[in-house]
Amino acid sequence: MENAARIAEGLARAAREINASHDLEATLDSIVHTAVGALPGIDHAGISVAHRNGKVETRAGTGQLVWELDALQYTLREGPCAHAIDIEPVTVANELRHDGRWPNYVPRALRMGVRAQIGLRLYVEEKTLGGLNLYSVEADIIDPDVVHTAELFASHAALALGRARRENELSEAIGTRKVIGQAIGMVMERYEIDEGRAFQFLVRVSTTSNIKLRDIAQEIIDTSNTTYARRTHVRSTADPSGLDRIR
Template identity: 60%
Template sequence: MNAGSLEIAQALTDAARAIHQPRSLEATLDAIVEAARDTVPGFDHVGISVAHSNGEIETLAGTDQLVWELDTLQYQLGQGPCVDAIREFPIVPVEKAAEDPRWPDYMPAAARAGLRAQLGVRLFNEDETLGGLNLYSVHADTIAAGAVELAALFASHATIALGRARKEEHLNDALVTRKVIGQAIGIVCERYKITEDQAFHFLVRASSTSNIKLRGIAQEIVDSTNQEYERGADD
């Protein structure tokens, strides 16, 4: 194995280690984009975008301000390699950016900002599209041999990190929902002198008739009770 291969292997190992260390999602993604920038040949800046369920796309990590600027420009215009990698094609390479006609609003502005080549790689698992890995070059007009495959390896690490964060987020939401509903049941039991089962069915009926999710009904009961308590304490 030559020196270049050893450096790549070490960078991938470091990225994998970053995922399993007890650190925040932001710190993990920062480590991945920095490793990708230092390892994928021909690219100067790297960023990671996340796709939200409402259709919005947000940048969570970037190695340079240019990443945030070009990412944001693509989100605002609704076009560009970053957007296409998330919504249409899993890998979107761009060479000689100033001459590429595919994104007539984005590419001229990006070229004026110094962009010469770009690569968008989708982050996805078997269940959903999570976001994209975005690589930008301001020095090379072409994409080096092996760069796409190497970028895809870093994308797989980012996918693992984002997937884990999504699962933790869903778990936390479930725990919060359970806690709020439990509090609301206790309030309804006390207020109407009924059993927990009766209180739960009371909340379910209120949710059904108002077309508001059960958690929303429960949160409203808890919030209104807290407000009543605070007003009473002030008096």
């Protein structure tokens, strides 16, 4: 009963701490550290993010062991982490030394001191966001109550991660619109054309060069800023007093 109360308290604390973070990186860091603090028997935790191209990369971890073993599993496509993302959403590996499911991964994990492990898929509305990877170096068996609580924890983590990713994408989208809008204004002024033609000009350059529209816009802004800075420097060198600029 005491252990159950401790787990419940840890889960509640983890939910509060995770949802207090609004920055993506802060959210990831909060997830892994609160996992270790809230789940008895878990010594290390890592969280990975699945990209649209199929690549999975670890973005936060509580130690070097996490970074190395997460990367190994995604490279080999073996181990509880990869298994959870590809096949079984909750993958438990108790007494890892006797687990024959991953012959290439297990020996290396054992050499690094891992004795038991849990891999949990993070998903929202059937969309896979990544994985929560939990490692034990002190115990061979992870308590079934801890596994159940880890599932609840993963649900909180998935919601928080989904929210953070949406906010991050929205922030990037707003930044992109601002950059493109500024570049359109520069093109309009330079070529004395209207907004629609200026936008089509950028699209045509982007398509022809196979470079993202935002990058084209940023290059135009950077070039304009560099040119302005160079001209200002030349004027100030020719007229240190600045009198010519105010006559």
